[in-house]
Amino acid sequence: MSELLHLDGYGLFVWPCYGLTVAVLIGLTVRSVWRHRALQAGVSQLETLADATRAQPPSGSSLP
């Protein structure tokens, strides 16, 4: 195990490379998926709202 960490002295260079690669790729993926999810939720929320107002034309008393 310690040999794997050490990698003949190159561990100090090899492990950060792998760690950084995994961190950057996961970070990019998670951010992209989160943004997509949030936008999708926003769009469907406004779309149902628009559908509701279209089905029920606004009258003066419908104001909050």
Added chain:
Amino acid sequence: MQHFANPARFLAFTRPIWPAALIGGAALTALGLGWGLFGTPPDYQQGQSAKIMYVHVPAAWMAMFVYMTMASASLVGFVWKHPVADMTAKSAAPIGAAFTGLALVTGALWGKPTWGTYWVWDARLTSVLVLFFMYLGYIALWEAIEDQRKAARAAAILALVGVVNIPIIKFSVDWWNSLHQPASISSLERIFDPAIHPSMLWPLLIVWVGYMVLFVGLVLVRTRSEILARRLERLRLQHASQETRVRDQDILGAPDLAEPDLAGLAPSGQFKGGPFEGGPFKGGQG
């Protein structure tokens, strides 16, 4: 391609693809990286530091490939004015920047034990650094121009001009003296007769395929986000204008919608009553 210029069709078509691509790409990348790290022999010259190859080389390939994808999409967007092409180019840029950044940093970490230095201003390293700045400039240009159509055109021109850099990166190790080694896998035919042992070639290729599939998933989900963001913006404007209309109708007695007898009786009472007091006319002070 014409088919997908329609944003709604693009959204419908890509819905099942992007999650599959992200999962498949992540799995392949994990397999390749695990194989590279735990299942490969040390290099006869570079020892265990050669394990950096499995993250560095595919990232560097992707840095150039993503740029060419971005430039191609920019060209399509520029010539045929397809908004989905523009959005694809915009979506690819941060992914390309990420791969280029990874190639630079892992390259520096490989350079220290191998060459004795993290960085040297030679043709290969410098041209890849220029590529990194091209990506950042491209992203900044999109951010700087508010009108999305103008931003797309300006960014497309920048992306197309930057294509000059790609052959410079590719051939820099042949044209100039460089600390960087020349390509071991230089063309498609050489894949079957490469200057690299199969035990090292396989994990390398798997990481590369993993990165490619991951890129497809990422660019699709990001392009979808761009489409959805514009749709959300449009819906918000519609919603806002609808609300304004409702409020106006409420204040002015909505002659076309209000009941006839109320419309005949109400005006004076309505103007003195509620809506005006707290309405938009007071807004300047509040």
